Amino acid sequence: MAERLPKACIIGAGCSGFTTAKKLKDLGVPFDCFEMSDDIGGNWYFNNPNGMSACYESLHIDTSKWRLAFEDYPVPADWPDFPHHRQLLQYFHDYVDHFGLRPLITFNTRVERAERTADGLWKVTLGSGESRIYDVLFVCNGHHWDPRVPEYPGKFDGPAFHVHSYRTPFEPVDMRGKNVVIVGMGNSAMDVASELAQRPIAKNLWVAARRGVWVLPKYMDGKVADKASMPHWMPRKLGLALARAKIKRAVGRMEDYGLPKPDHEPLEAHPSVSGEFLTRAGCGDVKFKPNIAELMGRKVKFEDGSVEDVDVIVYATGYKISFPFFKDPELLPDAEHRFPLFKRMMKPEIPNLFFMGLAQPLPTLVNFAEQQAKLAGAYLVGQYKPPSPAEMKAVTAKDEALHLGPYYKAARHTIQVDFGIYVHDLLKEIEAGAKRAKAAGNPLPVPARAEAPAALAAE
Secondary structure (H helix, E strand, O other): OOOOOOOEEEEOOOHHHHHHHHHHHHHOOOEEEEOOOOOOOHHHOOOOOOOOOOOOOOOEOOOOHHHHOEOOEOOOOOOOOOOEHHHHHHHHHHHHHHOOOHHHEEOOOOEEEEEEOOOOOEEEEEOOOOEEEEOEEEEOOOOOOOEOOOOOOEEEOOOEEEHHHOOEOOEOOOOOOOEEEEEOOOHHHHHHHHHHOOOOOOOEEEEEEOOOOOEEOOEEOOEEHHHOOOOOOOOHHHHHHHHHHHHHHHHOOHHHHOOOOOOOOOOOOOOEEOOOHHHHHHOOOOEEEEOEEEEEEOEEEEOOOOEEEOOEEEEOOOEOOOOOOOOOHHHOOOOOOOOOOEOOOEOOOOOOEEEOOOOEEEOOOOOHHHHHHHHHHHHHOOOOOOOOHHHHHHHHHHHHHHHHOOOOOOHHHOOEEEHHHHHHHHHHHHHHHHHHHHHOOOOOOOOOOOOOOHHHHHO
């Protein structure tokens, strides 16, 4: 009789959750996948009833179709280079249905708590109050849903909301003819500022930020910019130097667009990508302010001492890494938003827990967990054995130095990953782990203890 495989719980059915489910299904690993919403898609499900989608009506993904496609399910041939969110969500639905995953997902079911039992299993408590026991837990709840909002002295008397709530120029607030401040200069800030700054909409639009950024184009030399990537064998410093020189030639100086001079080099921050923002800034539709110094009723004072009448503030200030179902502080990020993981997936001291898609990969997060699931799946069927916990920690430190090294220190840069280098190293690690597993006799590192079949239970 074949050895029983461990039973897994997958939290979430966004792109990280359903690609993990697909790999487990392929390998015959039993699982339950719980999704708190009524359908798949997570962040890319516009107006998701679970309230966790950050999609706005005009959103097109900043990653080209060439880089976001799943390995075994091509994107539609007639897609534009940068698809609209509705196209991407349909692609997700088609993938889930093509591989028969939909019946394996339990919808409208929230995971309230997940805690380790005394014997190392996972007790998962659902919104219904029911508790179930699992051998292994996959965390796929995403990290773009818990808004981070800065605090400033004073009080603002107008509407102020995080960009997570933004849907259109008229929802949740009608911004036609209004004076609008957008705080932040990340990708969402670029998109929303470009949309609102058009003359029929905002009366005045200011982008306020602590520092300037490099705004990267979506196209370079007539081709989508993210098709070009440095080969994994190229020294990182050389590749970055070449990329930075090319970016500077392509976009010129930020000051020439009326924006502040960045205090860092290109690619020392998570890229802000926009095909329109620099044009809007060059036209004077987008104006720049330093960070907010004080809120003064219906006025805002900025750090340069200027004061403006403001009707609406939109905070495009990023997100927290949150796991509301965990209470153990060891399973939560530290005060600096750091959360080191072996291969951005595993805590060395917990052999039956995987964090999937918990990264800020360049160029895309869409198919990142699909790659991670190769290691996780091989592990659960005894075909991969990780190094010792001490080695795992050493590898994690080395990986973080490689991936985080080029970026200035900030909460937004604690989980940065270069997709190409990461996947190359991941596949090498899977190969090395396969040799370790074979030498050990391919035992199951996570035994099946949570659920015994009825026949076995009766014995």
